[in-house]
Amino acid sequence: MIVRIWRGWTTPENADAYESIVSTRVLPAIAERNLAGYHGAYLLRRPLDDGEVEFSTIMLFDSLDAVREFVGDDYEVAHVPAEARAVLARFDERSAHYDTLLTPEDTRPV
Numbered sequence: 001m002i003v004r005i006w007r008g009w010t011t012p013e014n015a016d017a018y019e020s021i022v023s024t025r026v027l028p029a030i031a032e033r034n035l036a037g038y039h040g041a042y043l044l045r046r047p048l049d050d051g052e053v054e055f056s057t058i059m060l061f062d063s064l065d066a067v068r069e070f071v072g073d074d075y076e077v078a079h080v081p082a083e084a085r086a087v088l089a090r091f092d093e094r095s096a097h098y099d100t101l102l103t104p105e106d107t108r109p110v
Contacts, residue, residue, distance in 0.1 A: 001039075001100035002067060004059040006078055008091035015053040018087045019045060022057070026081055030070070037066025052089065067097065 010018050027041050039060035046054050061067050067075045076094040085091070 001103070002061040002064055003098045003100055004061060004067060004095050005056060005098070006059075006092050006095040007054060007056045008080070008084075008088045009048075009052045009054050010088050012047070012051065012053055014087040014089075015045070015055075018053075018055060018084060019043070021081075021084050021087065022055070026084060027057075030079075033070075035066065035069050037062035038070065064097065 008018070022043055027043065030038070031040070039062070041060070042056075042058040044056040044058065048054055059070075061070070064075060071077055071079050076097065078091060078093055078095055080088070080091055
């Protein structure tokens with residue numbers, strides 16, 4: 001399993017708009033593509049001491065080939081649609097990808 005992690009930051013005034021865009025349009029549109037090897041996403045949010053709001057998406061894929069199917073050969077490039085960019089103050093231009101070594105199922109008591 002490949003975990004794709006990306007972060008973006010917005011102002012408190014734009015945070016609810018960004019959350020709505022991603023949760024009601026961006027992530028559902030990705031799911032509707034029915035990509036082989038895509039297993040969904042988490043959307044995370046936290047306020048920062050400097051007044052910004054940080055968001056992170058964590059997406060799950062079977063392989064880097066499945067990630068390439070999602071975004072193309074340059075699989076690290078961030079997928080940030082224009083309407084999301086419009087309310088972000090800044091964002092990671094590249095996503096990070098990790099091999100999954102343990103899952104919650106692997107670490108639960110028997």
